Every structure is written in C-alpha cells, then in structure tokens.
Amino acid sequence: MRVDGRDITVSGSLLQPLTRRTNDIVRVVLSALFLVVVIASSLTTRSEWVALERSISELVAVLTPTQANLVYLGYGIAIVALPFVILVSLVVARQWKLLAAYAAAALIAGLALSISGFELTAPRWHFDITRRLDTFATQFVDDPRWIAMLAAVLTVSGPWLPGRWRRWWWTLLLAFFPIHLLISAIIPARSLLGLAVGWFVGALVVLVVGTPALEVPLDSAVRAMARRGCLISALTVVRPAGAGPLVISAQCEGQGSTAVMELYGPHQRGGGVLLQLWRKIRFRDRETPPLHASMRRLVEHRALMGVAIGQLKRANTDNVSVAALNRGWTLYAHSPARGTPLTDCADNLPVGRVWEALRDLHDCQISHGDLRADQITVADDTVLFGGFDHAEFGATDAQLRSDIAQLLVTTTDLYDAPSAVRAAIAAFGKDTVLDASRRLTPAAVPKRLRNTVGDAKAVISAARDEVMRQTRVEEIETETVTRFTRSQIIQLVLLAALVYVAYPFLSSVPTFVTELRTANWWWALVGLLTSSLTYLGAAAALWACADGLVTLWGLVVMQVANKFAATTTPAGVGGLALSARYLQKGGVSPMRATTAVALQQSVQVVTHISLLIFFSAAAGVSANLSRFVPDAELIYLAAGVLFGLIGTFLLVPRLRRWLATAVRPRLQEMIGHLVALTREPKRLAIIVLGCAATTLGNAFALWAAIEAFGGDTSFITVTVVTMVGGTLASAAPTPGGIGAVEAALIGGLAAFGMAAAVAVPAVLLYRVLTTWLPVLIGWQVMRWMTRTRKI
Structure with a gap:
C-alpha cells in the first residue's frame, strides 16, 4: 500500500x-x-x-x-x-x-x-x-x-x-x-x-x-497516526473485524516501537445500539451507563477512561490516537499491553495485590466493569488493568459492588475461595464485601466473565459460601439487578392467558349479582363453614406427616396464608414452598420439612384418586357417565403421546440419566415413606382423614352453594363434579385453575341435567366462598406471618 x-x-x-x-x-x-x-x-x-x-x-x-x-x-x-x-x-x-x-x-x-x-x-x-x-x-x-x-x-x-x-x-x-x-x-x-x-x-x-463490513480506510488511519508522530512502515492484521474491532499491529518507522490500532466500523462494535437499548430496558438505571449516541462517542469514552486510570498508574496501555476516519470508521490506537497476564503469574503474585489495585480505582470513584483475568496484567509486581470498554468515572455504588463481585469470581477461580474472600475483606471491609456478595448470582455476574471461568456456577457458589463463612451470616439475600426476571415474564404470560380464559365468565357476573338477591344466605353460610374444614384437614395431615414437631393451631393459620400462596402461583407451587418454609422456621430440618410436604401431597393424590373412583362408581349406578369418557381417537392419541414420551426418555441418554439420578431416588424415597407409614395406623389414619376432609369439604361447599339457589342434586353427584374440577385445577397452568375449574364445574353439573340458571351462579358462589374470599384473608395473614418472621 x-x-x-x-x-x-x-x-x-x-x-x-x-x-x-x-x-x-x-x-x-x-x-x-x-x-x-x-x-x-x-x-x-x-x-x-x-x-x-x-x-x-x-x-x-x-x-x-x-x-x-x-x-x-x-x-x-x-x-x-x-x-x-x-x-x-x-x-x-x-x-x-x-x-x-x-x-x-x-x-x-x-x-x-x-x-x-x-x-x-x-x-x-x-x-x-x-x-x-x-x-x-x-x-x-x-x-x-x-x-x-x-x-x-x-x-x-x-x-x-x-x-x-x-x-x-x-x-x-x-x-x-x-x-x-x-x-x-x-x-x-x-x-x-x-x-x-x-x-x-x-x-x-x-x-x-x-x-460484509465496509471497506477499511487504511490510508486515512495511517495519516491519523502520522499526525501523532508515528510514521507507519508496516501493518499486520492481528484480528479481522467481526463482533469486535479490526485489530492491526503498526510498526512505527524510526522509533522501533509498535502500536495497536483498533478500527471500529459503523454498527460493528460488539453490542451496538440495540444492545445498549436492551440493557436499558432489562437492567435498572443504576446498573447501566448512559447511552452513547454514536460509535465515536463510545471510543472516546474508552480512551478517556484509559487516561483517568493511567493517572493512577494502573493502566497497562497508553493512548496514541483517537480519530474519525472516512466512511464512518473510528480509530483508537494505543501502546501494546504491558506486563504478564494474571493467569500466567497467579502462582507468584499474592491475591491481596489484585484487591489493593481495585481499591485504588474505587477510591477515585472509578469502576472497571470488566474484571476478567485477561484484562489484568502484572508488570514489576504492579497490578495493571486494561480494556476500559465498561469502565465508568463517577461510578454508582451498584457499579462498584459489581466490580467486587466480579473480582471475587475471578480470584476464586485463579486462587481459591478462602484466600480471595480474605483479601477482599482486608481491602474493602467485611460489610462492603458482604453487600457486594449479594451479586454473586448468574444474573448479576456478566456473561462475558462467566464464559472465561471453567465452572462458573460452582465458582460463584464457592465464593458466596465462603463469604457467608467468613462474615458469619446464615444467609445472603440476592440483590435484584434487573427490572424483570424470568419468573415475572412467565407470570405476565400466564396473566394474559388468565384474562383470555376467564373473559367468557365475566359476562356471567351481572347474572350472578342478580341471582344473589334470591339466594338463601343460610346455605351460603353453611358452605363457608364447611369450606373452613379443609384448612383443618390439611393442617392435621401436615402435622401428622411432620411427626407433630410443630403446633396444630399454627399449621391451621398457615393453611389460610397457604391459600393465597397456592392460588396466585401456577400448579400451587407457592403453597408447597410456604409449607416447607413454615416447617423450617418451626425447627424442622430442611430435608425433613421437604419430605413431610411431599408425603402429604402423595397421600393427598392417592386419597383423591380413591375417592374419585368410589364416588364415580356410586354415581354410575344412577347416572350415565359415558359422556365423560373421551372419544376413542382422543384416547389413542393420548396413549401414543404417552408411549412416545416414555420411548424418548428411554432412548435419549441424557434423559435416561436424569431419570436414574434425579427422579428414581426420590421416587424410591417416597415409596419407602409410604410403606413406613402403613406400619403406623394411627398416624396414617390422621393423614388420610385430613386429606379426605380437604376433598369432601370442598364438595360439601359446592353442594351448599347449589342448595342456596334452589338446585336439586345428590351429594354424590356434586362430589364427582368437584373432584374432576380439583383435578383440572392442579393441571391447569393458570393460578388457582381460574377458568378451567369454572368451566369444568359448570359443564359437569350441566352433564348431570342441572339448568344453567342454577349451575352458573352456584359455581361462582362456590368459588367466592372457597377461593376469592380466602385469598383476600390469606394475603393479610401471610403479611402478618412475614412481619412476625414465622415464614
């Protein structure tokens, strides 16, 4: 050229x-x-x-x-x-x-x-x-x-x-x-x-x-370097442009020195405008730097951060030139990185030196933002930093805590968790390190750093556990760095599905309000009282499963709060977590609490299926249940899908190992508990009766709601319909089975010949008595239990 x-x-x-x-x-x-x-x-x-x-x-x-x-x-x-x-x-x-x-x-x-x-x-x-x-x-x-x-x-x-x-x-x-x-x-x-x-x-x-990237304006870059006193005699391409800049090594004529030229093309720098906007949308304001309007402003910011860190004698490069080139390109030239990468000299360098270098940056309110091992070098026993793509001057407290969390991960991987945490506490203090360790989560640790660590999940967990041990705390609360989490997105999708499913039932609200004027409120009161038996039955079953290690009255109160937790989460997973948490707060070990909740749920499923078979057989004597039997094509399709899933799990090695290592041991443990439970008749009777009371209490509440509107049907019929609705509630993805339960109950009552004028308001009254009213009360009870640290 x-x-x-x-x-x-x-x-x-x-x-x-x-x-x-x-x-x-x-x-x-x-x-x-x-x-x-x-x-x-x-x-x-x-x-x-x-x-x-x-x-x-x-x-x-x-x-x-x-x-x-x-x-x-x-x-x-x-x-x-x-x-x-x-x-x-x-x-x-x-x-x-x-x-x-x-x-x-x-x-x-x-x-x-x-x-x-x-x-x-x-x-x-x-x-x-x-x-x-x-x-x-x-x-x-x-x-x-x-x-x-x-x-x-x-x-x-x-x-x-x-x-x-x-x-x-x-x-x-x-x-x-x-x-x-x-x-x-x-x-x-x-x-x-x-x-x-x-x-x-x-x-x-x-x-x-x-x-393709645009044509590289090398002639313009050479003239820009000449204006800075570097007459280039030779250029060597180190890395072609792609997700990052085009990196070229330049030989300066007559000086015997080299410079590294980074050329950024339009929309070529890693991230770009869309990544900046996505980070602004996803992360909180204190987590993200201000938006840069152009590529040139991004490059200038990096060069200025190099000057600021260089004044502290902590930069491993010196700026040579920053210039705007032809065709929208931008040049950033600097000297080659000084020193040896930290990964090559970690055995000879005390980890405390690394933390002291970071403390020098933080004392001047500078955050580095990208503390990967390849961005840290050592020259003459002095720790230096490079990169500066994510560095900030006048950084927020959140960005400073993020630096500490990143360096905890890096030094834990290069050294070990005890020495890394000990050096961090010596440099920043126990309270600061403890506060920063709340960010030791995959969401808070940048992906670019996790990719440079062998087993990022294990390293983050080891650093977190060591901080807990050295600061002598039992638990570190996770810090929220994003505006929304994955679970919130799932809940938003479920809420949209809920509105879609429940919308047809909203048209029945005016009819329901009109029918309430003619309802027999004594029967409604009976339904409310009988529905309260479900809380006593569930509490008794859980009390027996936990060997009476917690008080029965406390479990009854917890079941009221459990109604809110189970209804507002899909498949009632919130209720299971709340039950296990209450048992742990009551002095039960985490393993024992989880086993007790799982045992109760297992007996509940067995009892529910047994009662469903019994009452279906009883109802079949006087009613035609053939309408509830699916078509043969649907049965064949379901059987084909089931056998296909079984074959997939047996043929795919990863799924087969998951069944053998994760599912099978827990299934064997649960069967062992059920077998052991049969050797204790009194305890087994309490659990079974408590689970039966939960199912039959809901059935009696629906029967009372039907009687309140002048309906005429047998308790056996109502029990079958209620248990079918309960089964759908556990399978429906919407919180509390909203939409699916109402449709199943109304359809089931209509299948037994009940008029819609009675079935619709009766089902809505039943849901108010057993779901919506308890949910409002359970919300307040759950807040009280949270304030008093019972959960």
Whole structure:
C-alpha cells in the first residue's frame, strides 16, 4: 500500500467476515411492518383501493394501446434484464456465498405468492386483455411474483453493490407504479403486495447470511497516526473485524516501537445500539451507563477512561490516537499491553495485590466493569488493568459492588475461595464485601466473565459460601439487578392467558349479582363453614406427616396464608414452598420439612384418586357417565403421546440419566415413606382423614352453594363434579385453575341435567366462598406471618 509517497507493507487478510449488524435487524422489522400494513389495508379497504386506482388511471392514462405496448416492451426488457445483470456482477466479483442467498431469496419470494390454499399454483395471467395490452411483456411484468423476486434479490445483493447502482436499480423497479397508471393498468395495489413480500424475504435472508463490513480506510488511519508522530512502515492484521474491532499491529518507522490500532466500523462494535437499548430496558438505571449516541462517542469514552486510570498508574496501555476516519470508521490506537497476564503469574503474585489495585480505582470513584483475568496484567509486581470498554468515572455504588463481585469470581477461580474472600475483606471491609456478595448470582455476574471461568456456577457458589463463612451470616439475600426476571415474564404470560380464559365468565357476573338477591344466605353460610374444614384437614395431615414437631393451631393459620400462596402461583407451587418454609422456621430440618410436604401431597393424590373412583362408581349406578369418557381417537392419541414420551426418555441418554439420578431416588424415597407409614395406623389414619376432609369439604361447599339457589342434586353427584374440577385445577397452568375449574364445574353439573340458571351462579358462589374470599384473608395473614418472621 502506498500513502503520501511512502510504501507500507500490509500482511494479513483485510477481508471482512459476514456480520449481522443493527441495520440488518432494523431492516427486517421495517419490512415486516410494511408487509403487515399492506396486507391489513388490502383486506380492510380492498374496494376503496380498486376504486381509487381506477379513477386515477382514468385521469392520467393518456397513451394509446400501441404506445402503451411500446412502453411496456421497453420497461419489460429492462426489468427482465435487471436480475441477470446483478447475477453477472456477483459472479465477476466472485461472491459465491452470496449466489446461494440470491437464489434462495428469489425462490422463496416467488413461492410465497404462488401458494393458494394448501397447494402451489402456476403463474396465471390475471388481466382481461381482450382489447389492449396483449403483449407478453405486459403479462409478465404485471405479475406480482416477478416484482417480489426482483425486490428480494435487490435487497440481498444491496450491501455488495455500489451505492449508485443500487439507487438506479431500485428506481427502475419502483417505476412500475407510474407506468401502470399511465397505461391504465389497475394493479398497483397487487404490485405493492409483491414489493412488500420481496423486501421482507430479502431482509430476512440478509439477516441469516450476514452483510460484509465496509471497506477499511487504511490510508486515512495511517495519516491519523502520522499526525501523532508515528510514521507507519508496516501493518499486520492481528484480528479481522467481526463482533469486535479490526485489530492491526503498526510498526512505527524510526522509533522501533509498535502500536495497536483498533478500527471500529459503523454498527460493528460488539453490542451496538440495540444492545445498549436492551440493557436499558432489562437492567435498572443504576446498573447501566448512559447511552452513547454514536460509535465515536463510545471510543472516546474508552480512551478517556484509559487516561483517568493511567493517572493512577494502573493502566497497562497508553493512548496514541483517537480519530474519525472516512466512511464512518473510528480509530483508537494505543501502546501494546504491558506486563504478564494474571493467569500466567497467579502462582507468584499474592491475591491481596489484585484487591489493593481495585481499591485504588474505587477510591477515585472509578469502576472497571470488566474484571476478567485477561484484562489484568502484572508488570514489576504492579497490578495493571486494561480494556476500559465498561469502565465508568463517577461510578454508582451498584457499579462498584459489581466490580467486587466480579473480582471475587475471578480470584476464586485463579486462587481459591478462602484466600480471595480474605483479601477482599482486608481491602474493602467485611460489610462492603458482604453487600457486594449479594451479586454473586448468574444474573448479576456478566456473561462475558462467566464464559472465561471453567465452572462458573460452582465458582460463584464457592465464593458466596465462603463469604457467608467468613462474615458469619446464615444467609445472603440476592440483590435484584434487573427490572424483570424470568419468573415475572412467565407470570405476565400466564396473566394474559388468565384474562383470555376467564373473559367468557365475566359476562356471567351481572347474572350472578342478580341471582344473589334470591339466594338463601343460610346455605351460603353453611358452605363457608364447611369450606373452613379443609384448612383443618390439611393442617392435621401436615402435622401428622411432620411427626407433630410443630403446633396444630399454627399449621391451621398457615393453611389460610397457604391459600393465597397456592392460588396466585401456577400448579400451587407457592403453597408447597410456604409449607416447607413454615416447617423450617418451626425447627424442622430442611430435608425433613421437604419430605413431610411431599408425603402429604402423595397421600393427598392417592386419597383423591380413591375417592374419585368410589364416588364415580356410586354415581354410575344412577347416572350415565359415558359422556365423560373421551372419544376413542382422543384416547389413542393420548396413549401414543404417552408411549412416545416414555420411548424418548428411554432412548435419549441424557434423559435416561436424569431419570436414574434425579427422579428414581426420590421416587424410591417416597415409596419407602409410604410403606413406613402403613406400619403406623394411627398416624396414617390422621393423614388420610385430613386429606379426605380437604376433598369432601370442598364438595360439601359446592353442594351448599347449589342448595342456596334452589338446585336439586345428590351429594354424590356434586362430589364427582368437584373432584374432576380439583383435578383440572392442579393441571391447569393458570393460578388457582381460574377458568378451567369454572368451566369444568359448570359443564359437569350441566352433564348431570342441572339448568344453567342454577349451575352458573352456584359455581361462582362456590368459588367466592372457597377461593376469592380466602385469598383476600390469606394475603393479610401471610403479611402478618412475614412481619412476625414465622415464614
């Protein structure tokens, strides 16, 4: 390469790899929105589109049929030749990978508009051309499939084409709108659909394949380095551009020194604008730095942080140059990193030196933000830092605590947990380290750091346990660093599903309120009292399972709070966790508490199934239960899915090991507890009666609600319907089985001949007495138990 009369040797490949940039993602989003708008407007205002196009074409159509055919012929030749010109240019440029993307985009766009129903249709000329426009070109260009294919191949090949070519070819393609209007062809709307489909398909293919980085302005970078006194004589590519910058080693002429040049292209720096926005949305404000409006501002921030840390003599590089280059590139040049990486000298360097270096940064309110081992070097027994991509001056307390947590993970991995925690406490104090250790979680420790540690989960756990041991605390509360967690997202999805499922029942609320005026409130009171027996039964069963280690009255109160916890979480998992927590607070060991809760649930399932079989047999004597039996096809389908799952678990080694190591031991333990329970008749009787009281209490409450509205049915029938509803409640993903339980109970009562005018208000009253009213009371009880540290 020759720059300003000097020959510069360039070694290494400057060929930029394919990358997926912010522009590619934005292009897909915009094209998808455009396609949605076109389809929605076509479906909702189709007649208006046709009328508008016809009126416009009648006003501007000035060409005779012969002139129109000539225009179509010329435009048709140009538009047909366009894709072949692009194809030839790609072959000449030897863009072999792009050829596959080019063909795929054309094929997908053409097929997308050839699907009719569930089959592919051949091209059909869709115009009545009995009087005019009867050339082959008119029929070919009018087809939206051809327009879609052209839009797709132009979008795919656009990043590789010169800007002038790209503008002229898009102008040629979009010219079909005025041409169609001038010759009175009523199809711009249909062609617009082809354009939208082609643009979306092309944008999607570009996102999958990737786009090339821009041409590297090496001559501009060489001149910028010369202005800083470094006359470059040779350049060596250290790392090509990709997710990060293009890294080049530069030999300075006459100085015998080298410099590291990092060149950032537009949308090329790892992260980019979308990553900044995502971090702002996901993490709390105190966890994220201010947004940078451009790539140049990001690079300048990194260079300025290098200056600030260099003044403390803790930086392993010196800045050489920061400059804006041609074509949107930015240069950041610095000296090579001084010292030996910490990973190579950890055996000879005391871990306390590393923590003292971090303390120097924190004393000046500077956070590093990226304390991986490869960003720390040692020169003459002095610990130095590099990187500075995530460093902040005037850092928040949260960012400083994040530094301590990151260095705990790094030093625990390089040294050991006791020495790392001991050095951290010596440098920052016990309270500061304890506060920072709340961030020793996978969510708070950056992924880039976890990827450099062998077993990140074990290292984080070891550091956390050692902090607990040296600070003598029993538990470290996890700090929340994100605005939302995975469980909150799941709950949001479940809430949306809940609204969707429960919406049909909202229409029954006015009828329910009207029917309440005629209800017998004495029966409602009876239902409320009998539903309270379920709390006593569940408490007695759990008390017996826990060998009476906690008071029965305390368990009854806990069951009221349990109603809130179980109802507001899917499948009642919150209730199980609350029961285990209460037993642990009552002095029961964690293993024993978990076993007691699992034992109660196992007996509850067995008792529930036994009662369901008994009452179903009793109800079958006087009622036809065949309507509850699914169709044979559904039974075969369920059996096939079940056998498929069994075969999958037996054939896949990982699933088979999970069954053998995780499920089988717990299942054997539970069976052992059930067998041991049979040798204690008194304890077994209390557990079974308590579980039965839970099921029968709910059934009696529903029967009382039916009697309150003048219904007439047997207790056996109500018990079968209630147990079916309870089974669905445990299987439904919505909290408390909302929607599924109501539908099952109303449908079950209707199947036994009960009128909807009685079944609907009776079921709603039953749910109020057994679910909603106890949930409100249980919420307050749970808050009281939390304040008094009973849970």
